[in-house]
Amino acid sequence: MFAQQPTVTRSSSSVLATNKVLKNTYLLLSMTLIFSSITAYFGIISGTSQGGALVSTIAAIVMLWFVLPRTANSAAGIPVLFVITGLLGYGLGPMLSYYLSMTNGPSIVMTALGGTGVIFLGLSGYALTTKKDFSFMAGFLMVGLFVVIAASIANIFFAMPALQLAVSAAVIMIMAGFILFQTSSIIHGGETNYIMAAAGLFLSLLNMFQALLHLLGAFSNND
Amino acid sequence: MDWVAIGSALFGIAMLVFIFPRMRHALKHSPKGTMKDWLGYLFPLGFVVLFVAFLIMSVR
Secondary structure, three states, rough: OOOHHHHHHHHHHHHHHHHOOOOOOOOHHHHHHHHHHHHHHHHHHHOOOOOHHHHHHHHHHHHHHHOOOHHOOOOOOHHHHHHHHHHHHOOOOHHHHHOOOOHHHHHHHHHHHHHHHHHHHHHHHHHHHHHOOOOOHHHHHHHHHHHHHHHHHHHHOOHHHHHHHHHHHHHHHHHHHHHHHHHHHHHHOOOOOHHHHHHHHHHHHHHHHHHHHHHHHHOOOOO | OOHHHHHHHHHHHHHHHHHHHHHHHHHHHHOOOOOHHHHHHHHHHHHHHHHHHHHHHHHH
């Protein structure tokens, strides 16, 4: 009985640590989402060009690859994440301006936003309540991401609307997988850094929102 | 073709180069899922597909 006590203590402290990571991740995620929506608004009202949006997105991804991993274990990681999410939000400006200029554009944008939120809450709830381990999906998701990026590059040259729709549909499914994978990784102790966890979930949400917006824009009656 | 398209393509290729070693690592080292594990992924995915179809119908 006494021999088991340290195990129980370690287990409960592990659960507490997991809950703390989850709480901090969702808190940071919600703050970065609000911040990026503000910068997206500035991207819209300032009339950012597509070139400006591309530069902003490239700067954000370069920081995500090379700066965030070096600062994520210190307090500097939080402002770095805000800069990254702010740049990514600003980069959405031209795309949002395009959809908002359509007759039912505001409705499409709000539907995509709400739909992304509902999917995220549903998948997070599923991963949190079932406590399933989705670590087996790592290889599958990375291959999926690789294929989708390769198809997107090909479509820059071929400009096939059907391929664009297929890529958008695939992105939604892959990002759904990433949300399950990342949430289960936090629950099972694979991800203990809430800054990296929030960055991963933010990217999944951003990509899902963009893909859903493309699909809804393409299938809406308005051309 | 304008510089934005060329820049996007180059950026995409850089992403592929960055992702490729991580993809190989994940393929080699991630645990293999059972049929039950994959069904646990396909079940919520089915709901996502149905929900997206519902959203598309709502904007048509």
